Amino acid sequence: MNRWQPFEGNNVILRPYYRRMIEQFNPTRGAALAALAEFVPRAGRAYTLDRNHDRGPEDRSNVSALSPYLRHRLLTESEVVEAVLQRHSLAAAEKFVQEVFWRTYWKGWLELRPEAWRRYRREVETLVPDIGTAEWSNDYARACEARTGIECFDAWVTELAEFGYLHNHTRMWFASIWIFTLGLPWQLGADLFYRQLLDGDAASNTLSWRWVAGLQTAGKTYLARPDNIQRYTDGRFSPTGLASFAPALAEPALPPARELEAAPGLPQGRVGLLLHEEDLHAESLPLGNAIVHAIAGWHRAADRSPLGCSDSVAAFTSTAVSDGLARASAHFGVDSAPLLESDASAVLAWARESGVTTIVIPFAPVGPVRERVDGMSAELASAGVSLIEARRQWDSVAWPHAGRGFFPFRERIPKLLRGQGIRTQ
Ligand SMILES: Cc1cc2nc3c(=O)[nH]c(=O)nc-3n(C[C@H](O)[C@H](O)[C@H](O)COP(=O)(O)OP(=O)(O)OC[C@H]3O[C@@H](n4cnc5c(N)ncnc54)[C@H](O)[C@@H]3O)c2cc1C
Known part of the structure; x- marks a missing residue:
């Protein structure tokens, strides 16, 4: 069969490259937890010594390959680091823990700028x-x-x-x-x-x-x-003709870093929970005393670019959101449904149908979901629906320290971990 031709399987049209992707990265929390358990023994010295080698797509045994799960919070940063530190000391797994904090640092840096x-x-x-x-x-x-x-x-x-x-x-x-x-x-x-x-x-x-x-x-x-x-690359590649110097590009200075806004107050009473692709572990969101009465979710991976996104990214994201909705449903004992549109009128229609006037969403960091949320919040407010964003302590505590370079941020890692109750010895 032509490599680029669609084929049928599991009632979905899959292209061969998508099938390969799905074999490696199954977009469910179950698969994410299995991948984490499999990686944990290797997160210490083995990772520190070997992580810089790229042995090709068939051998990812020297890194975690957890990034698609962390990015959508099918796994949270805190549970990944905690699982690793239950098995290794911070000294032994320092390199891996620092890499996870690079993600937190970049997210904080962009939030401030x-x-x-x-x-x-x-x-x-x-x-x-x-x-x-x-x-x-x-x-x-x-x-x-x-x-x-x-x-x-x-x-x-x-x-x-x-x-x-x-x-x-x-x-x-x-x-x-x-x-x-x-x-x-x-x-x-x-x-x-x-x-x-x-x-x-x-x-x-x-x-x-x-x-x-x-x-x-x-x-x-x-x-x-x-x-x-x-x-x-262990000799797999030996390129010639590459540039031999790299002159820095220039741009007008960015405005100074802003202060991180205080975390929104915890929700109370009866709420609708609206999940999105930035955070799909509703079970551990800080929801205060809220009573989740209805659950919906949306995904718009194509918002990543004016050119949209690949079929693989669209399929991964939509399956991950479905997985997040199914788990949230089971956890809160409430039915859930994907929203077909992700604009204010679809969200309002769902809120009215569900009889809720408060909607909680996982905090949307700077990026396409933030843009979408900002674009709909005025319309929701004028229709009498309030939107509360649930921001995790992990982010609220670490992001304010991302104002400078990574190295001062890195020094704070042990304190940040202890503040989350994660053991570091
Ligand atoms: C040009 C460029 C573009 C990148 N784009 C992305 C991106 O869109 N999304 C993304 O998650 N990472 C990105 N990275 C960072 C990094 O390459 C990936 O996070 C990492 O390769 C994922 O593989 P892993 O899960 O096996 O990582 P591991 O080495 O096992 O690290 C564990 C986790 O730490 C985090 N992490 C590791 N290295 C970095 C890093 N340098 N920056 C931020 N987080 C890190 C990831 O969440 C990763 O899953 C980019 C790096 C470069 C140089």
């Missing part, structure tokens, strides 16, 4: 209509279609489409080659990742690309070196 996201969004909106006419169009097409002639890069483009995942080191090499060897706009590389990564995340993706480009840490860029690629 939302203009970095808004600027990225505007720039992608401006660049996309130029695809096909700009002077970089042919190079862009060759890069996206795995036709650059740079063997490793072309293999990674294909791997990204097939698996919706790339190893961290490879993401760094990829972004560096995109920007400094191919000379393409960094924003369109970030957009390509964001549309295709199952773990595609507004903060981790945008800020990592900015970091490679030299925008995040002023003047400090990341250069992909052939010897480094050869060493850490």
